[in-house]
Amino acid sequence: MGVATKILAAGVLAAAVTAAGAATAEELVVVSWGGAYSASQQKAYHEPYMAQHPDIKIINDDSSNEAVAKLRAMHEAGNMSWDLVDVVAADAIRLCDEGLAMPIDADKWLAPSPDGTPASKDFGDLLVSECYIPQIVYSTTFGYRTDLLKEAPTSICDVFDTKRFPGKRSLEKRPINNMEWALICDGVAPDKIYDVLGTPEGAARALKKLGTIKDHVIWWTKGAQTPQLLADGEVVMGSTYNGRLFSVIEEEHQPIAMLWDWQVYDLDGWIVPTGTKHLDAVKKFVRFATDTQRLADQAKYISYGPARKSSAPLVGKHATLGIDMGPHMPTDPKNAKTTLLYNYEFWADNRDDLDAKFQAWLNQ
Amino acid sequence: MTVQAEPIGELRTVDGTQLKVSLARALRRQRLTAFAMVVPLLAFILITFLIPIADMLFRSVENSIVSDTLPGATAALDQWEGSSDALPDEAVYAAMVADLKVAKKNRTASRVGQRLNYQAPGMSSLFRSTARKVTRIKQAPYKAALIKSDKRWGDPETWRVIKLFSPRFTSGYFLAAVDAKQNTKGEIHLLPKEERIYLPLLWRTMLMSLAITVLTILLGFPIAYLIAKSPTRIGNLLIICVLLPFWTSLLVRTTSWIALLQKEGVINDFLVLIGAIDDSNRLVMIHNTTGSIIAMTHILLPFMVLPMYSVMKTIPPSYMRAGISLGAHPWRAFWRIYLPNTVPGIGAGSILVFILAIGYYITPELVGGTTGTFISNRIAYHISTSLNWGLGAALGVVLLVVVMAFYLLYDKVIGIDNMKLG
Numbered sequence: 001m002g003v004a005t006k007i008l009a010a011g012v013l014a015a016a017v018t019a020a021g022a023a024t025a026e027e028l029v030v031v032s033w034g035g036a037y038s039a040s041q042q043k044a045y046h047e048p049y050m051a052q053h054p055d056i057k058i059i060n061d062d063s064s065n066e067a068v069a070k071l072r073a074m075h076e077a078g079n080m081s082w083d084l085v086d087v088v089a090a091d092a093i094r095l096c097d098e099g100l101a102m103p104i105d106a107d108k109w110l111a112p113s114p115d116g117t118p119a120s121k122d123f124g125d126l127l128v129s130e131c132y133i134p135q136i137v138y139s140t141t142f143g144y145r146t147d148l149l150k151e152a153p154t155s156i157c158d159v160f161d162t163k164r165f166p167g168k169r170s171l172e173k174r175p176i177n178n179m180e181w182a183l184i185c186d187g188v189a190p191d192k193i194y195d196v197l198g199t200p201e202g203a204a205r206a207l208k209k210l211g212t213i214k215d216h217v218i219w220w221t222k223g224a225q226t227p228q229l230l231a232d233g234e235v236v237m238g239s240t241y242n243g244r245l246f247s248v249i250e251e252e253h254q255p256i257a258m259l260w261d262w263q264v265y266d267l268d269g270w271i272v273p274t275g276t277k278h279l280d281a282v283k284k285f286v287r288f289a290t291d292t293q294r295l296a297d298q299a300k301y302i303s304y305g306p307a308r309k310s311s312a313p314l315v316g317k318h319a320t321l322g323i324d325m326g327p328h329m330p331t332d333p334k335n336a337k338t339t340l341l342y343n344y345e346f347w348a349d350n351r352d353d354l355d356a357k358f359q360a361w362l363n364q
Numbered sequence: 365m366t367v368q369a370e371p372i373g374e375l376r377t378v379d380g381t382q383l384k385v386s387l388a389r390a391l392r393r394q395r396l397t398a399f400a401m402v403v404p405l406l407a408f409i410l411i412t413f414l415i416p417i418a419d420m421l422f423r424s425v426e427n428s429i430v431s432d433t434l435p436g437a438t439a440a441l442d443q444w445e446g447s448s449d450a451l452p453d454e455a456v457y458a459a460m461v462a463d464l465k466v467a468k469k470n471r472t473a474s475r476v477g478q479r480l481n482y483q484a485p486g487m488s489s490l491f492r493s494t495a496r497k498v499t500r501i502k503q504a505p506y507k508a509a510l511i512k513s514d515k516r517w518g519d520p521e522t523w524r525v526i527k528l529f530s531p532r533f534t535s536g537y538f539l540a541a542v543d544a545k546q547n548t549k550g551e552i553h554l555l556p557k558e559e560r561i562y563l564p565l566l567w568r569t570m571l572m573s574l575a576i577t578v579l580t581i582l583l584g585f586p587i588a589y590l591i592a593k594s595p596t597r598i599g600n601l602l603i604i605c606v607l608l609p610f611w612t613s614l615l616v617r618t619t620s621w622i623a624l625l626q627k628e629g630v631i632n633d634f635l636v637l638i639g640a641i642d643d644s645n646r647l648v649m650i651h652n653t654t655g656s657i658i659a660m661t662h663i664l665l666p667f668m669v670l671p672m673y674s675v676m677k678t679i680p681p682s683y684m685r686a687g688i689s690l691g692a693h694p695w696r697a698f699w700r701i702y703l704p705n706t707v708p709g710i711g712a713g714s715i716l717v718f719i720l721a722i723g724y725y726i727t728p729e730l731v732g733g734t735t736g737t738f739i740s741n742r743i744a745y746h747i748s749t750s751l752n753w754g755l756g757a758a759l760g761v762v763l764l765v766v767v768m769a770f771y772l773l774y775d776k777v778i779g780i781d782n783m784k785l786g
Contacts, residue, residue: 066748097492099471168627173734218651219734233628345489352750353485359742360561362734 025057026281032086034062035224036247037268040301041086043319045289048297052288056281067091071100071273080275083282086135089128089267090344096131101271103130109283111291113310122292122308126267128344133290134269136304139330139339140177141263143230143245144237147255156262156338157185159237160213167236170226173219175206175358176347177239177264180340182209184262190338194346203354207361219362230256242330246303250321250328260335266342267307305331421764424541424757427534430526433476434463438530446524446548456523457507464491464498482752483536484525490516524548537758562739562759569738570766572657573721577714579661584668584713585706591669592676606669614663618727621659625650625731651733659731664720668713675709711778719767739763 030046032038038060046058061082063070068091074080087095095101104110106127110119120127126134144153149165158165159181171178180193186209188196196202218235220226226240227248242263249256270290272282288294295306296314303325306312315325326332330339375383431438436459444452467473477491494514501509511518528548529536539546543560546552554560591602609617624630632646641647649655679702687697725740732738739759746756774780 069748069751072751094474097471097474221729232626234626348492349481349489350485352482352752355750356561357559360559363561363564364558 025055026278027057027059028083028278028281028285029059029061029081030084030086031061031063031067031082033064033268036243036302037304038062040298043301044298045285045294048294049285049288053284056285058285068094068100071095072098074273075100075275078275080273080277082273083276083278084286085271085273086268087271089132089134089269090342090347092132092269092271093129093344093348095271095273096129100274101131102274102276104133104272106133109133109286111287113292113308115310117310119290119308122310124309126307128267131271132267132269133271133286134267134307135290135295136268136298137265137307137331138268138304139242139260139263139265140172140239141242141245141330142237142239142259142261143226143249143256144259145230145233145235145255146257148233148236152257153237153259154261156181156259158259160185160209162213162216165236168216168218168234169213170218170220170229170235170238170240172239173221173362175354176342176351178210179203179206179354179358180264181262182206185209190340193340194343197354198346198350203357207357211361227252227254227256230254242328243302243304246328250318250323258335260330260337262338262340263330263335264340264342265330268304269307299325299329303328303330305329420753421757421761423753424537424755424761425533425535426754427479427529427536428532429476429479430529431532433467433472434460434526434530436460436463437526441523441527441530444523444527446520446527449520451507451518451520452523454505454507457510457517458504460517461498461501461506461510464495468495468498478751479754480525480529482540482755483529484521486516487522487525490514490522521548534754537754538761540755541758541762562742562762565737565739565742566762566766569722569740572653572736572738573718575657576660576664576721577718579657580665580668580717581710581714583661584665584672585710587665588669588672588676588709591673592679603673606666609663610666614726615730617663618659618730621655621662622650622731625655625658650731651736653732653736655731655733656728656736656738659727660721660724663727664717667716667720671712671716672706672709675706675712679705707778711774715771715774718770722767723763 030041032041042060046060050056050058064086067085067087071080071082071085074082092101096103106120106123107118110123110133112118113122123134126137128134142153142156142159144165145167146152148167151164153159153165159169179197183193183196183202183206184190186205188202197206218229218238220229220238220240223241223244226235226238227244229235230238231248231252231254237259242258245256245258248254249258270286272279272286276282290308292308292310293314295308295311296316298304299306299311299315300317300319306315312331315329317324327334330336377383377386437456440456440459441452444456464473467476473491473495474488477488480487480491494510494517497513501513516522525548528546528550536546539552541562543555543563544552545555587602587606591599591606594602622629626632627646627648627650629650631649632641635641636643636646649658683701683705684694684697687701688694692700722738723740724738725744728736728738729741729744732741740763743756743759743763746752746759771780
């Protein structure tokens with residue numbers, strides 16, 4: 001053999017040896033929402049798990065926004081490339097109904113709490129679907145600029161009062177939550193909201209109330225927009241997810257404060273897509289990532305309440321800022337005086353219809 | 365070889381065949397070889413591009429979900445007279461119960477409910493709740509049992525909706541895409557003015573795209589002219605300046621416009637600083653049509669400048685000099701000689717910009733607010749969020765037809781052959 005061929009052969013051999021020597025890691029694709037929320041999951045679940053199990057590699061994908069559409073498409077193509085997906089409860093119910101998410105036996109799959117309570121009791125009523133493992137309780141609520149307003153707003157109806165609180169607001173570009181708030185401020189009793197909203201007159205009434213501030217509203221579609229608008233001073237009040245507001249107030253030190261009145265609770269958690277190729281590895285990961293300590297750990301990085309009852313007393317201080325996380329949780333009694341829980345049944349039925357009315361109203 | 369005295373057209377090749385025939389044969393072989401070389405690419409485009417798009421667009425008329433999920437009930441409903449107020453008879457109810465039991469096992473009940481929900485709100489919850497309870501209905505009389513499980517089964521309107529949407533193909537999505545609706549009696553009428561979304565949106569999309577095209581022509585022509593007339597070194601530098609934004613991420617460009625145009629943004633701060641406007645009267649240049657047009661003109665400008673520049677580069681400067689030397693005023697020479705020669709470049713640039721603008725999604729989403737969004741934003745909403753793929757596909761077809769119409773119009777007015785990219 002010539003010299004060149006010998007060198008080539010040696011190189012190929014060396015490469016083969018190193019490739020064989022490296023451990024083949026099993027890869028799990030975990031899908032989430034991105035931003036501060038994904039970062040908190042990585043620090044609380046993914047990194048500790050990978051440290052304990054070097055043969056598993058967890059890949060983060062930030063596509064939860066289009067999760068339902070993509071899962072449908074993947075299912076139709078017969079090629080499920082995701083292993084665990086983080087979705088809100090409404091999406092989980094939809095996915096479960098369509099058979100795109102696997103039913104989960106809470107007591108078999110999930111770890112009991114440290115004092116022995118089975119998982120199904122520890123999660124309690126938050127197990128809204130047989131396919132869903134709720135992780136956190138988050139809420140959609142308002143933040144406001146403390147320096148751009150003469151007096152601090154104390155009630156949700158201050159959002160509709162442009163005389164005492166002049167300036168622009170930012171609201172989510174969808175009817176959910178906005179219509180409920182509009183009806184509350186139009187005088188409807190909170191326990192009758194969905195009965196009224198279900199009628200055409202009720203929907204028109206909500207839109208009429210929203211119409212009183214329509215010219216003062218910037219409509220957001222992504223959670224990061226309101227904190228940016230508040231920080232820029234473009235709006236004086238804006239709705240978004242409470243964790244984003246925590247981030248902009250405590251981490252970015254902007255002159256913003258929280259308005260918790262009539263915050264709307266929602267759940268965020270895991271579903272396992274049907275057809276996942278790594279079911280055993282996913283089951284082991286889920287058992288780890290949903291136990292009491294892990295949920296309390298996630299609260300160290302972001303101000304979302306853990307879904308397990310046993311995690312609440314373990315919620316401590318922020319990992320880097322050292323502040324107590326308890327008072328910043330949406331479930332804290334001081335913040336939770338008036339709350340709404342997202343009405344999954346109602347919106348599953350009426351979302352398409354009310355959304356069409358809302359979009360037509362927006363475009364006028 | 366002797367020259368034979370034959371009439372023209374009767375020339376023959378060495379082996380005796382007619383020249384015409386031999387030539388035709390050779391040309392055909394050449395064409396076949398050329399085609400064979402292109403076949404792999406054609407197959408690739410067909411399989412990865414045309415067929416998936418056609419499949420997606422087909423969803424705009426496809427409605428097999430209802431008859432596939434409820435085969436017995438839809439077949440039995442054929443006999444039922446929808447126009448009277450009488451309910452269907454026992455056989456239909458029995459078929460529906462059987463179908464729902466199968467659907468519950470296969471987990472298809474909620475999807476068919478969702479599909480019907482697009483036409484009649486409430487169907488989604490009806491199917492979901494009935495699917496949950498249907499296993500308890502074990503024997504006849506099915507009619508009474510089904511109505512007992514949910515009283516909406518006793519409303520003839522429910523059955524009329526199911527009957528209307530039983531066929532395998534539906535016009536429902538296309539009607540919705542043009543803001544029309546077909547009621548259960550079969551009449552088609554436009555939605556009331558306050559409920560129309562898509563027609564005004566389509567109109568707005570076309571107008572804004574035209575505005576953007578005209579603006580890019582007005583802004584791009586001087587730039588292309590300058591680059592074409594400059595000496596090569598400077599011209600190359602200017603070309604790099606035009607291309608540099610291409611290498612920057614689209615989102616970065618869009619968000620930098622937000623920082624410039626917003627109420628507390630750079631432009632407003634500057635104008636307040638020099639005293640041109642009052643602090644309480646800042647210009648609203650974003651989250652509306654203005655913001656969309658400004659940002660998109662900036663983003664689509666290179667697509668106009670480059671074709672124009674390539675065409676201008678090929679126009680010999682001697683034309684203008686000839687015209688001026690014959691006594692024309694420079695402006696008249698420009699108008700009568702130079703401009704008509706650049707029309708192919710303007711044509712190429714405008715068709716590029718228009719088609720890109722009409723389908724744009726990201727920039728209007730971020731800076732458009734409510735008055736500056738395009739129809740593509742609604743298509744994206746239906747594909748990702750409301751999951752009404754039929755309506756998304758129908759809107760896509762409508763957009764495609766509009767673009768085709770503009771293309772044919774362009775061909776009639778300017779001529780598609782009259783287009784050069786350099």
